[in-house]
Amino acid sequence: MKLHKNIVQAVLDGLEEIFGQGALADKVVKNQLRKDRRWGSRDRRFIAESIYDIVRWWRWYLTIGAINENDNDRYAKVLGVYLQDKKVEFPDWFTPNILNVELVEINKIKFGEDLKITASIPDWLNELGQNELGENWSKEITALNQTAEVVLRVNILKIEKAKLIKLLKKEGVEVEEIANFPDALLLKQRRDLSQLKTFRNGFFEIQDASSQLVAPFAQVKSGMTVIDACAGAGGKSLHLSAQMENKGKIFSLDIEDAKLVELEKRSKRAGSRIVSAHLIHAQQIRKLMGKANVLLIDAPCSGLGILRRKPDSKWKLSLEKIEEYRKMQAQILDDYQSMLMPGGALVYVTCSILSSENEKQISQFLAKNEGKYTLEEERKVMPSEGFDGFYMARLRKI
Numbered sequence: 001m002k003l004h005k006n007i008v009q010a011v012l013d014g015l016e017e018i019f020g021q022g023a024l025a026d027k028v029v030k031n032q033l034r035k036d037r038r039w040g041s042r043d044r045r046f047i048a049e050s051i052y053d054i055v056r057w058w059r060w061y062l063t064i065g066a067i068n069e070n071d072n073d074r075y076a077k078v079l080g081v082y083l084q085d086k087k088v089e090f091p092d093w094f095t096p097n098i099l100n101v102e103l104v105e106i107n108k109i110k111f112g113e114d115l116k117i118t119a120s121i122p123d124w125l126n127e128l129g130q131n132e133l134g135e136n137w138s139k140e141i142t143a144l145n146q147t148a149e150v151v152l153r154v155n156i157l158k159i160e161k162a163k164l165i166k167l168l169k170k171e172g173v174e175v176e177e178i179a180n181f182p183d184a185l186l187l188k189q190r191r192d193l194s195q196l197k198t199f200r201n202g203f204f205e206i207q208d209a210s211s212q213l214v215a216p217f218a219q220v221k222s223g224m225t226v227i228d229a230c231a232g233a234g235g236k237s238l239h240l241s242a243q244m245e246n247k248g249k250i251f252s253l254d255i256e257d258a259k260l261v262e263l264e265k266r267s268k269r270a271g272s273r274i275v276s277a278h279l280i281h282a283q284q285i286r287k288l289m290g291k292a293n294v295l296l297i298d299a300p301c302s303g304l305g306i307l308r309r310k311p312d313s314k315w316k317l318s319l320e321k322i323e324e325y326r327k328m329q330a331q332i333l334d335d336y337q338s339m340l341m342p343g344g345a346l347v348y349v350t351c352s353i354l355s356s357e358n359e360k361q362i363s364q365f366l367a368k369n370e371g372k373y374t375l376e377e378e379r380k381v382m383p384s385e386g387f388d389g390f391y392m393a394r395l396r397k398i
Contacts, residue, residue: 003091007043008079010035014051015075018312025055025312054082056145056311060120061085064107066100119145124319132354136382140353143383148308150187151178151387153207157242157271161185167198183242184209202269207235210305210381210388211351214298215239217379217392218347222247224293229253229280229336234263236298236349241272251288253280288339294347295340299329301350301357305381305389326357333365337397346373346395351388353380358391366395373397 010032017023029048033039039047054061058078061067065081067074081104083090111117116126119141129137152175154161161177165185168175173196175185185204193199193206214236220226222245228237231252240250252275254260260277267275278284302322303313333348340346348365350357358380366373378393 003046003088003094004043005091005093006036007039007047008091008094010047011050011054011079012075014047015054015078018051018055019058019075019315022316025052025310050079050082052147052311054078055315057082057120058315059122060111060117063111063117064104066103066107115141121314125314125317128319128322128354132356136384139384140382140389144304144307144389145311146308148208148306149387150190150193151181151207151209151212152185152187152193152204153212153239154183154185155203155205155238155242155270156183157246158201159203164198164203167203168196171196171198178209181209181212183239184212200269202271205235205238205266205270207239208306208309208388209386210390211235212239213379213381213390214296214347214349214392215243217377217394218243218294218296219345219394220244220248220294224248225291226250226294226296227253227288227292227339228296228298229339230296230298230300230332231259231263231277232256232298233259234266234275234277236296237263237275238266238270238272240296241267241270241275244274246271246273248274250275251291252277253284255280285336285339290339290341292340292344294345295336296347296349297332297336298349299325299332299357301325301329301352302354303351305351305353305383305391308383308388322354322357326361329357329361330364333361334368337369340397342397344397345376346397348393348395350391352391353382353389358393362393362395371398 014028014032017028018025029051032047033044061078061081062069065077067077071077084101084104115138116123121141129141133140154164165175174188176188178184178186198204220240220243224244225248226240228250231237231254234252237250237252252263257279263277302317302325303310307314337346348362352358366375373395376394376396381390383389
């Protein structure tokens with residue numbers, strides 16, 4: 001592949017936005033890919049993969065390249081190490097005198113046994129992972145450094161899985177079924193799906209396989225009143241709607257109006273008639289007091305279970321931030337439980353793999369509300385199983 005200056009510059013600009021300005025990697029990549037309509041699919045793939053790979057392996061490339069993180073030309077230097085590592089031929093105009101090829105190879109061996117370097121994570125995160133996951137930490141962080149698969153969820157409100165597979169094939173999209181995930185399809189080759197007729201018609205949503213476990217775990221039924229208390233853009237609300245056969249009510253709540261606008265757009269496309277989006281505040285909680293058969297709390301968390309798809313988050317997280325999330329989780333459980341009716345199910349979910357955000361959070365809640373709830377079931381899905389890391393607990397209000 002021939003590397004043109006504007007392609008390389010797009011990678012360098014993207015890295016500056018992510019590390020220099022704190023921008024989110026997924027948004028940066030989308031914006032960079034819009035810069036030049038002349039770019040072909042290979043160019044776009046190179047830009048996206050290079051940015052994500054360098055973000056994911058940032059510490060590793062800095063270390064083996066002996067690069068100072070504060071160097072003014074650090075992005076060009078890291079890109080040089082990356083291209084060397086990928087055995088991509090340097091263009092004539094990009095021949096940085098910054099690379100000591102022999103030193104890079106020596107450092108690969110020198111640091112090859114140091115997990116925090118080879119897994120490319122901050123010291124504090126390595127220590128936290130070892131403290132909370134013990135000997136399993138190495139396996140899980142290794143899994144989290146793999147590129148995330150793209151998984152679709154068949155919208156059973158509109159189409160059957162077998163028919164969708166045929167329609168996707170006509171559109172040039174190859175998928176395969178995933179064992180034990182009835183509504184999931186694995187995309188065989190990564191590509192933009194937003195312009196497909198099947199997508200515009202609402203026949204599928206993009207939703208990781210682990211996330212697709214939440215709605216069945218909640219055990220919703222047609223006609224129920226369900227509150228999705230931290231709904232975001234509504235992926236789980238839409239899945240719940242399908243599980244309920246579009247019968248009942250789903251109140252999708254969030255603190256961010258922009259996410260609720262997106263949720264309404266997605267609900268319309270999916271043909272979900274029972275989802276209604278609302279900003280959450282004290283008055284709304286009082287209005288819904290005792291209304292829910294099922295209260296889903298997909299709590300804000302560290303997101304360590306989804307590092308595959310958000311590798312930049314490990315550079316933005318801190319121990320202090322995770323502690324803030326733990327306090328927020330406890331507060332949300334305390335504040336939102338009033339919306340659940342007696343006999344109803346409180347379903348607590350995170351995309352974290354830390355027990356301090358998961359089992360311990362539920363243990364503390366049960367101790368604080370002794371005699372008010374029973375723990376029916378909990379489930380932990382680890383990244384080493386192939387998809388995102390998730391935790392789910394279903395409590396029954398007595």
